[in-house]
Amino acid sequence: MTVEEIRGDRDNYDNFPVGLRVLAVDDDPICLKVLDTLLRKCQYHVTTTNQARMALKMLRENKDQFDLVISDVHMPDMDGFKLLELVGLEMDLPVIMLSANGDSKLVMKGVTHGACDYLVKPVRIEELKNIWQHVIRRKKPSQTKSNDQGKASGEANGSPTSGNGDQNGKFSRKRKDEGYESEDNGNDSEDPGTQKKPRVVWSIELHRKFVGAVNQLGIEKAVPKRILDMMNVEGLTRENVASHLQA
Structure with a gap:
């Protein structure tokens, strides 16, 4: 299978x-x-x-x-x-x-x-x-994308949604060369309430900054918060760094 x-x-x-x-x-x-x-x-x-x-x-x-x-x-x-x-x-x-x-x-x-x-x-x-x-x-973003239509249908029938559309809209316009990409692939015409939370796309440049921060801190001190502070990338969160550290 x-x-x-x-x-x-x-x-x-x-x-x-x-x-x-x-x-x-x-x-x-x-x-x-x-x-x-x-x-x-x-x-x-x-x-x-x-x-x-x-x-x-x-x-x-x-x-x-x-x-x-x-x-x-x-x-x-x-x-x-x-x-x-x-x-x-x-x-x-x-x-x-x-x-x-x-x-x-x-x-x-x-x-x-x-x-x-x-x-x-x-x-x-x-x-x-x-x-x-x-x-x-690794396949999860594609899976959630394929379920967009079903989610939108559920929300149209009155199902609750927990998305924050304003923030998602801002991220969808962030430059991809900085390492970010919205999972809805720029479908700005959709209802903000149905848009998914954007994910961080670990571009080559973003990964290099991550590796540089880890190497500079050393293995013992390379915790997500310190790595995040050293990378100093706008919009990047501690959760993003922690997930990449454990990936």
Whole structure:
């Protein structure tokens, strides 16, 4: 069951995440086999490769054929963090880093490079059973967008709404190159009461400011409030920073 099928048919929610499409990357053949076996036990569709460059080629040619990537950190042909960075810049896919080294600095490096999770070998099946949550979080804006018509219909029939239209209207006009984008894609003609809360789009420039702030503060002091103060970006909230820190 793919994410697209789930989004198109609510009756299939009970079966999700069966069929989640995972690309697993690890140069160690034994670790890759173990990972493949565990993922298949979770009823995911699994594609494996022992080369980071091959993984990147597969993603570039078939980026719509995968829902999530799990990549080892240390690989001979390309560093796992480099693969993570390229996937983040070129496609909207969640990436989980995998390593036998659980050092906090390495974990923090994964976070600052955009990893949605960091798993330490040997990986447990209990951890892999929950990775679908990262896909749902990433797909959530598209899901809520597809439900606009239903929400508007409910509100027309007198259902309460909690949106604050004035603030949303201001955000919808904020420049996208600053890293912000309204989820209603500029449909200013809609009733402000039906507009959704804008989300922060973590552009390359905004992410660089985030990484710079984290590096300057250091791992121990890199808390959302201090990162927010150091970034000094208009409209950015502590919740935005906290969410990106945990993504």
